[in-house]
Amino acid sequence: MKRTHYCGSLRKENTGQKVVLEGWVNRRRDLGGLIFIDLRDREGLVQVVVDPDSPAYAAADAARGEYVLRVSGIVRERPAEQINEQLASGEIEVVAESLEILNEAETPPFAIDASWRGEEDPAERVSEDLRLKYRYLDLRRRGMLDRLRLRHRVIKAIWDFLHAEGFIQVETPFLTRSTPEGARDFLVPSRLEPGKFYALPQSPQLFKQMLMVAGVDRYFQIARCFRDEDLRADRQPDFTQLDMEMSFVDQEDIWELNERLVAHVFKEALGVELPLPFPRLPYSEAMERYGADKPDTRFGLELRPADELFASSGFNAFKSVLESGGVVRGLLAPASLSRKQLAALEETAKRHGAKGLAWVKIGPDGLSGPLAKFLEEAALRGWGAVDGQTALFVADRWNVALEALGQVRLALADMLNVERSGWNFLWVVDFPLLEWDSDQELWTYMHHPFTSPYEEDIPLLDSDPGKVRARAYDLVLNGSEVGGGSIRIHRIELQKKMFQVLGIPAEEAEEKFGFFLEALRYGAPPHGGIAWGLDRFLALMSDAGSIRDVIPFPKTQSGRDPLTNAPAPVSEEQLAELHLKIVE
């Protein structure tokens, strides 16, 4: 007797059919004579009725929650007054003729049945640690299963689209050398070569570039990547990228193709139509308007320059910042903020590097607050302020002032419950190629050292490196960076120049990625690409609180897996084989 249907797939049309179902007991209701069992599989629930004189009765009587059953019976239409409109299969029920307990189950450590009845799921409030320890039960919950299936649909849509566009999927190795992404590597000791190590890839970056040298022309991969850094709600040590690379293209080609890909994915996986093209926002403008290189453009509250307001004011704290080359930026909160709110916002500003958050309120009776005596009401109104608002200011170095105020902007939106809905994709483009590392006193790459500058900016590499724009871009969705890429350097001379600017000696470059530099010498085509943070993408698509919710078996903030208890000690024998010794 094989299964004939999924429980959740039965409908009125199946009335009269003899069916065999296999699934889990979602809920059992014993009325003393009649027994009802809501049988569950991945497609949903169906009510099974067991009559006292049925041969199925004894087993139904013994069944408990999460027992695994095989039921055969007849689909029967329910009388009008017994239709359950909460249930997709609510117009029918299955009258059991036989019922077999395929396996018993212990009572689960947390409730997993409610989500299938369309109610608020109490498991959403169960500690995540417990859910991870019993992840196989957690994944029985409808919400979690839905996310697994969303992930499947998204990856399927990516494959379909890129295949149709002429891309070739290529797998690159897990056991490899360190790639220059700048994060800490996970290392794997070599048994055959004592004292040497593989590194797990932080991204397939160099391999995909070498695939371009190979003439693959259009490559993609759903690539697992590994970075040994501290975890966050949106960061796991192993995570998944959609990685792609194209030859003979410029930025516009990559943006255009990725926009169509995103639109295809949203259409296929969510049924959502996205308007194309996505806005393209230069980095400097994103910073000036939103104080972020990943702006949430679903709401306004834009930042604005306030240098002039303070240039001639008596507010010395700001004046001195301006005189030493800093900037003042402001933000108009559309509310008269309380002391408590202002304190919270200042806390946010400080946490992100600002010295403080200055504020002034404007109203029919003029200005009030600490800045009131330093500012002219007319000047502030000329700046844009109207009655009932609170103007917030930060003065600091350009990027510090903007980043801090950008965070204040986000906190303010939360505080005021600003409406944030929709799917706001955009490209942040024209990133600086280099950024000054004040700790090490040298220029360092913002993306990675293989990122190409704009041709016309190359002369600036010597004269004013900070002004060089990279042909690099990020894909941003609702304030999250969901992808990043660049046109790569394909000529060895420019690559050498880059290492020189970065202060990386030729010998060191040769030692670290000589194999790759060599590849550039053999006719590397112009090329570029992008990688999507697939987990972040999915978390946003499914409104998950963290990427852990879209990763089947994620790790906790301390990098542990409560299910397997990894990482774990290994035997002395294993260590010896790998030529390793633990040093306390």
Add this chain to the structure above:
RNA sequence: GGCCCCGUGGUGUAGUUGGUUAACACACCCGCCUGUCACGUGGGAGAUCGCGGGUUCGAGUCCCGUCGGGGCCGCCA
């Protein structure tokens, strides 16, 4: 490396200014009940309050440490 929050039956919570039988809901077990669908109903079992130490006549409650979980900064695209 740093800042902040949390830790009470299986689960989620409550627990006065420290006061002795640690409460409630759901789940679980047993009985009754033939149309329920969050079934109903009667009964029952189950936590020494993450762990260790301290203060106190007395600690779930206060203090210190530690472990675990979470958010963030640093770090990381």
